[in-house]
Amino acid sequence: MKITNVTTYVVADRSQNQIGARMDWQWVFLKVETDEGVTGWGEAGASARASGVAMGTAIEHVKEAVIGENPMDIERLWHKLYRRFSYMGSRGFGTSLTAGFDTALWDIKGKVAGMPIYDLLGGRFRDPVRLYCNVWFRGCSTPEQYAEAAQKNLLDEGHDACKLDPFLEMVPFHTMYQDGQISNEGEQLGYDIVAAVRETVGPNHEILIDAHGHYNVPTAIRLANNLYEQSNIGWFEEPVPPESYDALREVREHTAAPICVGERLFTRYDFIPIFRDRLADYIMPDTIWTGGISEVKKIATMAEAYYIPVAPHVVPGGPIELIAAAHVVSSIPNFYRLEHSQFNISTHNEMLKEPYVIKDGALHLNGKPGLGYEPDEEWLLANLHPDWEVASS
Ligand code: MG
Numbered sequence: 001m002k003i004t005n006v007t008t009y010v011v012a013d014r015s016q017n018q019i020g021a022r023m024d025w026q027w028v029f030l031k032v033e034t035d036e037g038v039t040g041w042g043e044a045g046a047s048a049r050a051s052g053v054a055m056g057t058a059i060e061h062v063k064e065a066v067i068g069e070n071p072m073d074i075e076r077l078w079h080k081l082y083r084r085f086s087y088m089g090s091r092g093f094g095t096s097l098t099a100g101f102d103t104a105l106w107d108i109k110g111k112v113a114g115m116p117i118y119d120l121l122g123g124r125f126r127d128p129v130r131l132y133c134n135v136w137f138r139g140c141s142t143p144e145q146y147a148e149a150a151q152k153n154l155l156d157e158g159h160d161a162c163k164l165d166p167f168l169e170m171v172p173f174h175t176m177y178q179d180g181q182i183s184n185e186g187e188q189l190g191y192d193i194v195a196a197v198r199e200t201v202g203p204n205h206e207i208l209i210d211a212h213g214h215y216n217v218p219t220a221i222r223l224a225n226n227l228y229e230q231s232n233i234g235w236f237e238e239p240v241p242p243e244s245y246d247a248l249r250e251v252r253e254h255t256a257a258p259i260c261v262g263e264r265l266f267t268r269y270d271f272i273p274i275f276r277d278r279l280a281d282y283i284m285p286d287t288i289w290t291g292g293i294s295e296v297k298k299i300a301t302m303a304e305a306y307y308i309p310v311a312p313h314v315v316p317g318g319p320i321e322l323i324a325a326a327h328v329v330s331s332i333p334n335f336y337r338l339e340h341s342q343f344n345i346s347t348h349n350e351m352l353k354e355p356y357v358i359k360d361g362a363l364h365l366n367g368k369p370g371l372g373y374e375p376d377e378e379w380l381l382a383n384l385h386p387d388w389e390v391a392s393s
Contacts, residue, residue, distance in 0.1 A: 001112075003071050005033040006063040006101075009380040010056040010388035011318070013347070026052025026385055027318035027351075029375055030059060032104040034071055040107035041374055043288055043320035044100025045093065053387045058097055060391055066101060072112075074105045078294050082267075091266030095291040102292030103324045103371070110370030117324075117370060121297055121331035128362035129326045130335075132161035132208060134315050135343035141168060143189075143196035150200040153342055158360040161206035161234070161337055166193035167223070170214045177241045180216030187223065191230055198231040206234040206337075213241040213264070221254045228257035235260040235282055245273045252279055263313035266290050268298050275306045282336055284313040287325040296325065300332045309336035316341070319348035323356065323371050326363050338363065351375050 013025035030042045045055035062084060066077055081101055085094030110117045118124050136153035140146045146164075154162050165171075169186030182190075197207060209227055211220060220239035227233045236257040240247040242264035252259055258281035265271055265283075267290055274280050285299045300310045310332065312325040322340060329335045340363065349355035353376045357364045366372045381390065 001038075001070055001072065002035045003032055003066050003069050004035050006059070006066065007031040007033075007390060008056045008059045008063075009375075009377075009390060010052045010385040011351070011380055011383050012052075012385040013316075025316045026055075028052050028055045028059070028100065029318070029320060029380060030100045030104050031377075032066075032071065032101070032108065034108060036112075038071075038108050038111050040071065040104035040111070041320055041371065042100040042102065042104030042107065042292075043318050043324070045096030045288060051093075053385055055093070055097060056388055058093070059100060062097065071105050071108045074102060074109065074294060077105065078102055078292070082291070091270065092289070095266045095295070096289050099288040099290070099292030099295070102294050103287075103320060106293045106324075106327075107370040114369050116365065116367055116372055117293065117327040118330035118365075121293075121328065124330050125333055126330060126335065128359075128364040129329055130161075130337045130362050131159070131340050131358065132163055132206060132311070132337040133157070133159045133342050133361070134163045134210075134339055135341040136162060137164055138343055143192045146193045147196040147200045150197045154201060154205070157342070160204065160361050161208065162197070162201070163208040163210055163237075163339065164193075164197070165210045165212055166190040166197075167211075167214070168193075170212065173214065174212060177213065180214065180240075181219055182215070182223075190223070191226060194227055194231045194233065203232070207231060208234045208237065208260070210237045211239050213238040215240060217247050217250050220251045224251070224255045224257040224259075228255075233257055237261070237284070238263070245277070245279060248279050249277060258282065260284055260311065262286075263289065267295055268302060271299050271302060275302060275308065278306075280308070282309050282311055284311050284339070286313040286317070286321075287328065288317055288321050289313075293324050293328055296328045297332070300328065300334060304332065304334040307334065309334050311336040312338055314339040314341070315344070319352050319356065319373065320371065320375065322348065322363070323365070323373050326365055327371065330365065351379055 009029045011027045081098040167190040224236035237260040260282035262283040
């Protein structure tokens with residue numbers, strides 16, 4: 001069996017964030033074709049602003065590395081692609097690209113075997129897949145609005161865990177780092193929002209806080225401890241920017257709240273200090289950014305040896321990322337919860353031929369071979385990024 005063609009689709013998201021700015025998320029899908037008529041789908045690098053077209057272009061240049069190869073050789077092809085970027089940093093952009101191919105090859109293997117991917121990964125440890133809900137607060141800016149959205153989008157929908165970044169003052173600087181501080185008013189508003197959500201959802205609902213790596217060490221310690229004391233948060237995520245393990249250690253040593261990191265750690269190698277030095281209570285590898293189904297399975301197994309639970313990061317990924325992550329966590333013992341974006345469910349399902357099903361706060365996979373779900377190519381073609389053209393084969 002040989003890979004005969006790879007087609008790349010870069011899709012533009014036109015939605016807005018909670019302060020009305022264009023998200024400009026871009027989703028990149030790959031279709032891998034074979035000489036036996038079996039086709040696999042993958043998703044690559046959905047990170048953020050303007051990277052989708054760059055990623056699609058890179059895939060178009062790199063795809064000759066896999067054309068003519070046997071799609072069953074997933075492990076070898078992962079290394080072949082990963083090592084192509086060795087001299088400019090294999091992690092991040094390179095792993096996001098590799099993940100697109102990796103996922104498509106798992107999809108092909110599952111279809112050939114007539115089995116869902118979780119069966120190829122060791123079999124099912126659980127069904128369905130427990131979720132935590134993100135992006136349930138569109139348009140909210142006051143504690144009252146958050147409380148109302150929590151009732152409608154979390155409780156009424158059957159969720160028992162959510163995530164939010166309540167420090168709205170930081171939203172314009174999202175993913176940027178300036179002085180790492182927040183005003184007293186912004187800090188208090190954040191506390192009030194979380195308290196209002198806790199009041200609404202009650203004591204048994206998990207409230208996870210995403211700090212988006214916005215803070216310096218003393219600010220992160222103060223926010224995490226206050227939120228834990230006031231509202232019993234389940235984790236404080238990315239307290240400081242991801243570059244410094246030493247800063248993370250400092251926060252960890254002075255914080256009562258559980259810590260979660262990992263969406264900006266790439267491959268098994270970046271997770272070594274986290275496990276060895278016990279720098280986090282939870283990890284959240286992103287199935288695309290860190291290198292695909294193969295890599296998350298490996299990271300999860302490493303975490304298992306330390307009894308650290310895994311909660312894969314998904315947002316802002318597309319539907320293939322969500323499904324791919326669900327296959328991995330279906331097969332691992334040390335699973336906590338899978339992220340999903342409530343806001344994106346409808347767009348995700350427009351992209352797919354068969355919609356995925358979320359019920360009672362859990363994702364129910366359809367049990368079909370491979371991923372079990374495929375993008376609708378007509379939809380992809382109708383929603384391409386304006387700067388993207390699908391190459392003819
Ligand atoms: Mg995050």
